[in-house]
Amino acid sequence: MSPLRRCLPWQRPAEAGPSVPDKPPWGVQYRSSTFFIVGCVCFAIFTDIFLYGLIVPVMPYALTERAGIPHDDLQRWTTILVATYGIALFVGSPIAGIYADHTSSRRWPLLLGLIALGAATVLLCVGRSIGVFVAGRVLQGFSAAVVWSVGLALLADTMGRRIGLAMGYVAISLSGGLLFAPLIGGAVYAGSGYYAVYYVAFGLIVLDILLRLLLIEKKIACRWLKAEACTAEAPVDLPRPPTADEEAAGGAAGVTPAVAHASRVVSHVSDTGLPPTPPEKSTFQRICILLRSRRLIFALLGILIDAGVMTAYDTVLPLYVQETFNWSSTAAGLIFFALFIPPLVLSPPVGVLADRWGAKWLSLVGFVALVPLLVCLRLVDHNTYQQKVLLGVLLSLAGVALTFSNVPLMAEISFTIEAEEERNPGVWGSKGVYGVGYGLFNTAFALGSAGGSLMAGYIHADYSWATMAWVVSIWCGVGALSVAFGVGEFRVGPPAKPKYNSAMDAGAVLARAPAAPEKTAGGPVSAPAQTFGAEIGAANHSSGTAAAVTGTK
Numbered sequence: 001m002s003p004l005r006r007c008l009p010w011q012r013p014a015e016a017g018p019s020v021p022d023k024p025p026w027g028v029q030y031r032s033s034t035f036f037i038v039g040c041v042c043f044a045i046f047t048d049i050f051l052y053g054l055i056v057p058v059m060p061y062a063l064t065e066r067a068g069i070p071h072d073d074l075q076r077w078t079t080i081l082v083a084t085y086g087i088a089l090f091v092g093s094p095i096a097g098i099y100a101d102h103t104s105s106r107r108w109p110l111l112l113g114l115i116a117l118g119a120a121t122v123l124l125c126v127g128r129s130i131g132v133f134v135a136g137r138v139l140q141g142f143s144a145a146v147v148w149s150v151g152l153a154l155l156a157d158t159m160g161r162r163i164g165l166a167m168g169y170v171a172i173s174l175s176g177g178l179l180f181a182p183l184i185g186g187a188v189y190a191g192s193g194y195y196a197v198y199y200v201a202f203g204l205i206v207l208d209i210l211l212r213l214l215l216i217e218k219k220i221a222c223r224w225l226k227a228e229a230c231t232a233e234a235p236v237d238l239p240r241p242p243t244a245d246e247e248a249a250g251g252a253a254g255v256t257p258a259v260a261h262a263s264r265v266v267s268h269v270s271d272t273g274l275p276p277t278p279p280e281k282s283t284f285q286r287i288c289i290l291l292r293s294r295r296l297i298f299a300l301l302g303i304l305i306d307a308g309v310m311t312a313y314d315t316v317l318p319l320y321v322q323e324t325f326n327w328s329s330t331a332a333g334l335i336f337f338a339l340f341i342p343p344l345v346l347s348p349p350v351g352v353l354a355d356r357w358g359a360k361w362l363s364l365v366g367f368v369a370l371v372p373l374l375v376c377l378r379l380v381d382h383n384t385y386q387q388k389v390l391l392g393v394l395l396s397l398a399g400v401a402l403t404f405s406n407v408p409l410m411a412e413i414s415f416t417i418e419a420e421e422e423r424n425p426g427v428w429g430s431k432g433v434y435g436v437g438y439g440l441f442n443t444a445f446a447l448g449s450a451g452g453s454l455m456a457g458y459i460h461a462d463y464s465w466a467t468m469a470w471v472v473s474i475w476c477g478v479g480a481l482s483v484a485f486g487v488g489e490f491r492v493g494p495p496a497k498p499k500y501n502s503a504m505d506a507g508a509v510l511a512r513a514p515a516a517p518e519k520t521a522g523g524p525v526s527a528p529a530q531t532f533g534a535e536i537g538a539a540n541h542s543s544g545t546a547a548a549v550t551g552t553k
Helices: 034-054 056-066 071-102 107-126 130-192 194-214 218-231 244-249 257-269 283-291 294-325 329-334 336-357 359-379 385-423 434-462 465-486 503-511 527-543 546-550
Strands: none
Touching: 034 056, 034 107, 034 130, 034 194, 056 071, 056 130, 056 194, 071 107, 071 130, 071 283, 071 434, 107 130, 107 194, 130 194, 130 218, 130 329, 130 336, 130 385, 130 434, 283 294, 283 385, 283 434, 294 329, 294 336, 294 359, 294 385, 294 434, 294 465, 329 336, 336 359, 336 385, 359 385, 359 465, 385 434, 385 465, 434 465
């Protein structure tokens, strides 16, 4: 097989059979590593957010000079394009999540989302009519739906109990994209013109293509990693306990006889009369079970409120500082450093705390802290040096509070799904519902973003900055109540470690293989084999390790 074909994770030589490929793809251990998968997903999210914000400075020129929109209608069409993106994101997120859970690989939906993003960027670059710009925004919204829904589900698959840490890195990508994209877009547009902005966008898309093509999911990489281990094993016709050297080596150089014997036990137990696994629930049934979770609904409400707070000030703050402090558009954009720098620094530590303490403590503290901070923003009402310092300090503290309220709620989606699985093993079937769960997260975020932007813009225009500060602080108070009475549970330590955390733990199950089973012709399997088979079955239900265990038969 050529080196190029070996790089493709779906290539299997015909003689290898349906489940054991001849040779693994190049660098499979690195391309399926946790570090690489998290990096790919975070870069995909950064690219999506960055490309959305990158073209903001050039849209007024594109609409007036290229699409022929009168200057008086510029604000109306800008609002329509933003709303179009939000509607596509709102509609596409649950669809992308359902598809991600239905398909056998999350890699392909991510590639489809990238294709949509590339097509959207091309349309926005070459468009000369309002219809083309609307179509570009629709595709951009669908691309964001796929990237967020499928990407976060892939992180949940990969990180397991460390999902809070993963969401911390996602928050860094989100904050970095929101912070740097408009600044870079404006600078490139001012220095090199309209098309140079899109050259930057296409460069990021090409890099994203390379990363997504290299990515191999852990559950797929297990096929090759298991195959490599099997080819190195010693003869195992006579089962014996592993030696001290074999146990110390941990099976790195090959499969110990105990592991090989356990494989035969698993294969044998599957052919006995043990109770069958529960029938698979339909996608609709699994979605209904998920939506009946009070914990999930209140987490989504908190996410909606968080998104509304962020977009409210994203909409109003630049205009307000220009009017109050007579700042230029560049200076108005720089004020967002105060709001988004704290998430860049604090998101991973807050995610680690969420993994240890749960979402309720941290998110509640964040929402409660936001209430007085946002009320105090109404005190910024005239042009003095002290007022500018006060605004910067309040926005920085609000950024810290938003980090505490937002990151744990992102992880709470995964916590909720895992808690239901513990109460009712097998309820999510073999595919799971992480895609649907994070599709709903994305839907709530999109709805909150649209609602917060419209609410803040309307109140600021028709009433005042002070009134808007009061309303948004009350909004955060509702978020605090939703977290206090509906999200997660209070705990003061890390959650109990699942018995089987991932597909890679299947080897640990096999290493505890019992002694050789006793079976007479046509007779039942011995008690140790039945116990071990039940243990394997529990692992399959609780963490989706069926494919990895079956691969050892």
